[in-house]
Amino acid sequence: MRKSLINLITVFSLFLALPAFAYVGDAYVTPDSWSKHVNANGIKASLNGLDFGDSGILKIGLTTRATMKFGEDEDWSIYQYARLRLSDAKLGQGTVNVNLNMRGAYDSLPSIGGSTMDGISASQQGSSYNQFYDGLYTSRKYDEYTRLNGHYDGNFRIYQANVEFKKVVPYTDIAAGRIYLNNLDMYKIDGGSLHFDTCDYFKLDVYGGLPVSYYSNLKTSVVGAALEVPIAVSGTKIRAEYNYFMHEDGGDFNTHVAKGRIDQNLNFPDIISSNIYLEGAIVGKAMLYEAGLDANIDASRTGVSAYIAGQYDKNTGDINPYVSMYEDMLGGSSEYVMGGVMLTQGITDYVIVGVGWETRFNFSEAYGDRDYQRVFGNVDLVGLIHKNNYLSLIVDWYDVAEYKRQDSNSKVMGGFRMTQVFTDRIEGWVGVNVQNYQYRNSPIKSYPQYGEEVLNLSERNENTTMAYIGAMYRPVDWCVLQLDYTYEYADLFKSADLQPDIHTVSIWANFIW
Amino acid sequence: MKMKLLIIGLFSLLIASVTLAVDSTKPSTHNSTWEKQHGQAAKTNMSECLMCHEERSECIACHEDTAPRSHTVTFVNKTHGLEARWNRTTCQTCHKQDFCDSCHETAYPMSHARANFASGVQTDPGSHCGTSCVIPVGNWSNTPAKNCIVCHKTRPMTKAGALHTMK
Numbered sequence: 001m002r003k004s005l006i007n008l009i010t011v012f013s014l015f016l017a018l019p020a021f022a023y024v025g026d027a028y029v030t031p032d033s034w035s036k037h038v039n040a041n042g043i044k045a046s047l048n049g050l051d052f053g054d055s056g057i058l059k060i061g062l063t064t065r066a067t068m069k070f071g072e073d074e075d076w077s078i079y080q081y082a083r084l085r086l087s088d089a090k091l092g093q094g095t096v097n098v099n100l101n102m103r104g105a106y107d108s109l110p111s112i113g114g115s116t117m118d119g120i121s122a123s124q125q126g127s128s129y130n131q132f133y134d135g136l137y138t139s140r141k142y143d144e145y146t147r148l149n150g151h152y153d154g155n156f157r158i159y160q161a162n163v164e165f166k167k168v169v170p171y172t173d174i175a176a177g178r179i180y181l182n183n184l185d186m187y188k189i190d191g192g193s194l195h196f197d198t199c200d201y202f203k204l205d206v207y208g209g210l211p212v213s214y215y216s217n218l219k220t221s222v223v224g225a226a227l228e229v230p231i232a233v234s235g236t237k238i239r240a241e242y243n244y245f246m247h248e249d250g251g252d253f254n255t256h257v258a259k260g261r262i263d264q265n266l267n268f269p270d271i272i273s274s275n276i277y278l279e280g281a282i283v284g285k286a287m288l289y290e291a292g293l294d295a296n297i298d299a300s301r302t303g304v305s306a307y308i309a310g311q312y313d314k315n316t317g318d319i320n321p322y323v324s325m326y327e328d329m330l331g332g333s334s335e336y337v338m339g340g341v342m343l344t345q346g347i348t349d350y351v352i353v354g355v356g357w358e359t360r361f362n363f364s365e366a367y368g369d370r371d372y373q374r375v376f377g378n379v380d381l382v383g384l385i386h387k388n389n390y391l392s393l394i395v396d397w398y399d400v401a402e403y404k405r406q407d408s409n410s411k412v413m414g415g416f417r418m419t420q421v422f423t424d425r426i427e428g429w430v431g432v433n434v435q436n437y438q439y440r441n442s443p444i445k446s447y448p449q450y451g452e453e454v455l456n457l458s459e460r461n462e463n464t465t466m467a468y469i470g471a472m473y474r475p476v477d478w479c480v481l482q483l484d485y486t487y488e489y490a491d492l493f494k495s496a497d498l499q500p501d502i503h504t505v506s507i508w509a510n511f512i513w
Numbered sequence: 514m515k516m517k518l519l520i521i522g523l524f525s526l527l528i529a530s531v532t533l534a535v536d537s538t539k540p541s542t543h544n545s546t547w548e549k550q551h552g553q554a555a556k557t558n559m560s561e562c563l564m565c566h567e568e569r570s571e572c573i574a575c576h577e578d579t580a581p582r583s584h585t586v587t588f589v590n591k592t593h594g595l596e597a598r599w600n601r602t603t604c605q606t607c608h609k610q611d612f613c614d615s616c617h618e619t620a621y622p623m624s625h626a627r628a629n630f631a632s633g634v635q636t637d638p639g640s641h642c643g644t645s646c647v648i649p650v651g652n653w654s655n656t657p658a659k660n661c662i663v664c665h666k667t668r669p670m671t672k673a674g675a676l677h678t679m680k
Contacts, residue, residue: 027541028544028545029539029540029541029544030543031537032537032538034545035571035574035575037582038548038581038582039574039575039580039581039582040579040582041575041578041579043570043573043574043578044570045566045568045571046568059568061568061570085567085568087567099568099569101568101569101570101573103578159577159578160569160573180569182559184556186555186559213609213611214611215612215614215615216611216614216615237557261556263557275553275554275557277553277556292553294550294553294554296542303544303546305546305549305550309602321609321610321611321614322609322611323609324609325601338600338602342546342549344544352544352545354546360599360600369598370598370599372599372600378545380545392545398596398599400595400598411592411595411596431582433582433583435585435588437587437592437595439592462587462591464585464586464588466585468582486582488585488586490585490586490587491587502586
């Protein structure tokens, strides 16, 4: 046994010692597939496109995903995602762009129709298509279309579908269809926008349409305008915008939203690159603010981020659901102030240490609002374990204080993320994430002296362990394949005898031009 | 055992041998803190993002299409409520209220699918009286955070049409 162990260590050491070359990039840049640690999405954007006419470029992408989930209920789904972008096609003195991103899915357990209060048709549950629909919500109907339709779930979404006429009319960009607005919140609407770019001193956007929701009938339309004043000489950008959301039910559901923001760039080449911002908003009757700084001190390899944000006043009545800060969902949000700071320090070319702190203080108690302290940190090893390797060790701790009749609770998360770049066509990733929650079943303290039941409020101490491994392979330029496996263990389901460990395998095939 | 070691050794050798120089296509800002910083950077200068991400595929992938790995089944079924109380602005990165509404207003949780759940007779097996609502509700309107009130914002009506009793 000992001999075998020595042999293994020897082989592993040999593996590490063999010469290889790191992926070429600026210091501390993460590998291209680093986002796979955030989620398992395998969509790959097109790169070069095909020639279209004299000047146009046509990019086309089709992605197929098959997901299989193994647990108490086996489930599988097939997903198709199509996208198209035509850019720079000449029209008159200007150009035309066309954008389309859309998807659809078939799931073997669509969970449509669901249960009733009396338990009828309660057997169907779970969906590999989207883990949101597991377990708890047996009668969820995924989207507004499905609710209206009542029996079919294609999980069909159009993310964007629009045509842009750029400078076909002098000094003007026109966009129509399902568009992302060029404003601070990047609202998505079914409608149109006009962008006026007549001089160097200001740019103006005017727009109107129906805000997009995949989940509810918002019964809302919006009109608005956004003004941008760039001051190139000082690196300043000033923006102001106004939006009016109109609801079929009227009253306070008709909501005014006004926002302003100033960005100040402070760049000294090879010494520091930074941006300071100040933003304020009036959403209905609530006033919000935020100020922050993001800076990279190149000379010392130091990164600094800091922010302060808050809500000065609150909405006590109705507010349009598209811009609500969840007031109608969990009770009115109280006035608060929160802030945080994050520091990263590079040590040689191989190590980065980061530490951050965040806190929130609420001025009054509402259902949803809790004061908390958060501390988080990371240690990144860049090409130290092996060349072309990026390893990040992470920890994140939330401590939520006891407050009046509400109990304290906490969360600790720890784990690692690692990506290995093998060639310019193959990358692999692996990660483990352990989360511990300590809380009570109801956030309200029990008061046995008033006859309240203690049993239901017993303290919970539960872990979730999630591990994943995956790889991406590009055999030819126009094809990218991805395989990802995720394992999840949850105390919650063990203790409630609801659900076993969950194994999810997803396979992605991208065909892109 | 020797054969296994040999296979492992050869496989490791193969991996190490084919590791060649690889060009990263990312700019220098895209380090491991970019996950936290990219939101403000996009607000500051979206047109710079669109120089590479003109199809918005990457934005849509994370913010609209696929849930993050942090959204484990425990998070989805239980602890998202806790975390939403700490900092809802994080949720707003991807979600608006319509998403919350789609479960909390239009769907029943698993407990409600149990036979007899809707029964108002406390002794009936499975009745909702024997679960969350066993906690006396002094005043429905000003004791928030009871389990029922997560979805039931106002004092509900019974099947007979009367207001739910309070203890």
